[in-house]
Amino acid sequence: MVQISQRSLPEHIQLAGVHPVLQRVYAARGIAEASQLELSLQGLLPFSLLKGITAAVELLLPVVTQQKRLLVVGDFDVDGASSTALAIRALRLLGAQQLDYLVPNRFDFGYGLSPELVQVALPMKPDLIITVDNGIASHEGIAAAQAAGVPVLVTDHHLPAATLPEAAAIVNPNQPGCEFPSKAACGCTVVFYLMLALRARLAELGQLPQPAPNMAQLLDLVALATVADVVPLDYNNRILVEQGLRRIRAGHASAGILALLQVAGREPSRIIAADFGFAIGPRLNAAGRLDDMSLGIECLLTDNAGRGLQLAQTLDEMNRDRRDIEQGMQxxxxxxxxxxxxxxxxxxxxxxxxxxxxxxxxxxxxxxxxxxxxxxxxxxxxxxxxxxxxxxxxxxxxxxxxxxxxxxxxxxxxxxxxxxxxxxxxxxxxxxxxxxxxxxxxxxxxxxLSDAQLQQRIETDGELSPAEFSLELAQLLRWGGPWGQAFPEPLFSGDFRLVQQRIVGERHLKLVLQPKGSDLALDAIWFNIDPAVWPQPQAEWAHCVFQLDVNEFRGRQSVQLLIRNLVAQA
Known part of the structure; x- marks a missing residue:
């Protein structure tokens, strides 16, 4: 049984110029003043707060100024792939040329920089290894690399063990003594900050390429990784995601991300944060789950639209295979x-x-x-x-x-x-x-865990009046994010008459709902229902938990409820 409750609200809610329902939503997520809704790049935390970043920049400088050979060791999920692609893209922008990457195949090597992976890396003759989205737990692999004369720079965000590896430098907001406030930064964000610091150091030395590269062009990768890695959307992360979304909507994303959106049937100009998690993320992850994440990384690295589409289509096919395997296991x-x-x-x-x-x-x-x-x-x-x-x-x-x-x-x-x-x-x-x-x-x-904690709970943002089931409010809610982990998508609840119920696409329930006390008819859909339970022709009323969403069909927009939970009532 699912317990449904309304999110607690502060006594006074006052955000000038914000729709009353959106004010309620923001207040329940800890937004106390309008400045917390200002998601400009000026609000980002400074890179100087990251422990170890000065030493890390000094390690990276020769990769740019002396063309030393760098090997990026990534991970086989979206954050790892995005981190790898961002590191290589950023260093190319800053003038580095001797760049390569290596991602452990999960079936052969497992996670992180292992001693076995080091043996694969050494013939590539790197002058420096940088780990991205891994490394904080790679004590043995780092020791093996440095014993072979190759220093290792660790960039990671995972929680460290009692001891840290003996790396040449470590940048991780979760390492002891790091004062960077956003402990929820994903691996790609850590790499992004390191590249900002490297750019600043090159500018100090007068060795920045001209025209000076704008690191903001990489924020599509940071936004993708942040949402796909399901890290909490604190203020810093919301800025990064929002700025990445704005670039994609303006058509400034990498060729691979645009191609992945195309095969997923998403329009770039209307992308929201959830599309990273439900459209792009699973297709990239399919490469690391079934084969080799290098395929996903190549998709994020390419600047050729045709090549990007070809890779995205292959990833889409792999994701279909992954779904078939998963359904059998489930x-x-x-x-x-x-x-x-x-x-x-x-x-x-x-x-x-x-x-x-x-x-x-x-x-x-x-x-x-x-x-x-x-x-x-x-x-x-x-x-x-x-x-x-x-x-x-x-x-x-x-x-x-x-x-x-x-x-x-x-x-x-x-x-x-x-x-x-x-x-x-x-x-x-x-x-x-x-x-x-x-x-x-x-x-x-x-x-x-107590019995109460084992009881599934759904927190909602309360009920909507009949007048609030409007396209205007649905649009405001859609663009009012970015929504995600620890800053959840607005959910509402209420009692509805079940006017129509029918199955579409084998496992989806299409409904027409009528709010209690109103003659308003609303389209609704509940994805991936249990066909053995629904539809229920005898049910006349139901208590629903839903998102107020915008449905677009043949150029026409209308209000649609996305059902998250539905309990039939007599």
């Missing part, structure tokens, strides 16, 4: 869980494993199952060495990386390695320890 996971639900003894912390599950898709599977059962979930797959690779997703109230650390302290022999964030993490587990690990993980989750 059906198996739900069948396994049904035996617990039948006995009403579902574990608090779930560990799921099948020998034939695809290692690249377990992260999505963990997210899907977490959404269904509202519990921390770890989905696992076997690698070729007989180890289990796990992808973990959490719920509010349980810090996933800390939970894994607690398991590790109680049984240090179980996991080979682990790392991540509060809401998502990864691990490598000895297969023989699966049963013990599952028991310990469930125990840790039970001790940290």
């Amino acid at each position: 059906a198996e996971a739900l069948q396994y869980l049904s035996r617990f639900e039948a006995e009403d003894n579902l574990p608090t912390g779930l560990c799921l494993f099948q020998p034939d599950w695809h290692q690249g898709v377990i992260g999505i599977l963990a997210s899907r199952i977490k959404e269904k059962v509202h519990r921390p979930v770890i989905a696992m797959a076997a690698d070729e060495q007989g180890m289990l690779k796990g992808s973990a997703r959490s719920i509010p109230g349980l810090h996933m990386r800390d939970a894994l650390d607690e398991v590790d302290k109680r049984a240090p022999h179980l996991m080979k390695k682990f790392g991540g964030h509060a809401m998502a993490a990864g691990l490598t587990l000895h297969a023989s320890g699966l049963a013990e690990f599952s028991r310990l993980f469930d125990d840790v989750c039970r001790r940290h």
Whole structure:
């Protein structure tokens, strides 16, 4: 059962010139004054607040001024791909020419700069290795590289362990002693800030290329990575996302991003933050999940529109394959869980494993199952060495990386390695320890999560009056973001008469709704419903949670409700 409640509001709401409903929405997200809605680049935090950035710039200078050879070591998700592409694009703009990149194939090397990956990197003869969106946990790989005479510059945003790697320099807002206030910066943002600092240093030295490059042209990549990596949209991140969106809407995005929008059926001039997460992100991620993220990076690096479209179409096909694999895995996971639900003894912390599950898709599977059962979930797959690779997703109230650390302290022999964030993490587990690990993980989750926290809650922004179901308000809400993690899309609730119900596209419920006490008829759609439950011809009324959205069809715009939850009433 889902509990629906209204977000708490401060007593006084006053934002001059802002629609009353939007004022209510902003106030519930902590916006207290109009200046917090000013998302200009002048509001960005200065790069000087990042610990280690001066040393990092000095390491990078010879790459530009002496054409030293740099190797970028990335990661196989959207943030890693965007970070890699941004590093190379920025350094090219600043005059560097000896640039290459390497992304570990998740099936052969796993995550980060491992000693095995260093052996692949050394024949490329780099003078410097820079890690992007990884490295803070790569103690052994960094030691191996530096023992071979290659210094390593770490740029990362993941939480560090008790000790830091012995890198030549580290830039990570989450490292001890860093005063950078935006701890929610994604990996690509950290790289972007480093490139801003490098540009400033080159200007001081009088060695900046002319005309001076504008780093803002890279914000489409930063915006994509920020949303796709599901980091909280604090004020600094909202500026970065909004500025990236504005560039894309103006047609100034990279060829690859424009091509990905094209194959996803999105119009660049109308793109919103959610399109990064639902349209572009999954297609890029498909490369890293099923094959090699180099395909996604090449798409983000190309300046040729035709080449970009060709790569985007390949990524789109891979994403279709990924969806087919995921649906099969999800059906198996739900069948396994049904035996617990039948006995009403579902574990608090779930560990799921099948020998034939695809290692690249377990992260999505963990997210899907977490959404269904509202519990921390770890989905696992076997690698070729007989180890289990796990992808973990959490719920509010349980810090996933800390939970894994607690398991590790109680049984240090179980996991080979682990790392991540509060809401998502990864691990490598000895297969023989699966049963013990599952028991310990469930125990840790039970001790940290109350029954109330295991109850799924949906917070809304209240009800709308009949007059507020307007195209004007729908447009204001659409462009009032960017919305995302920790700054959620506006949700409303209310009671409606179910005028019509019908299935479209196999799993979507198309509705006509009538607000209680009104004769207004509104189109609505609920995606990915359970066909065994809906439609319900006997249901006359329902309590709905919805977004007020703009539907565009053949050039005509109209109000449409996007249903997020619907409970039939007698």
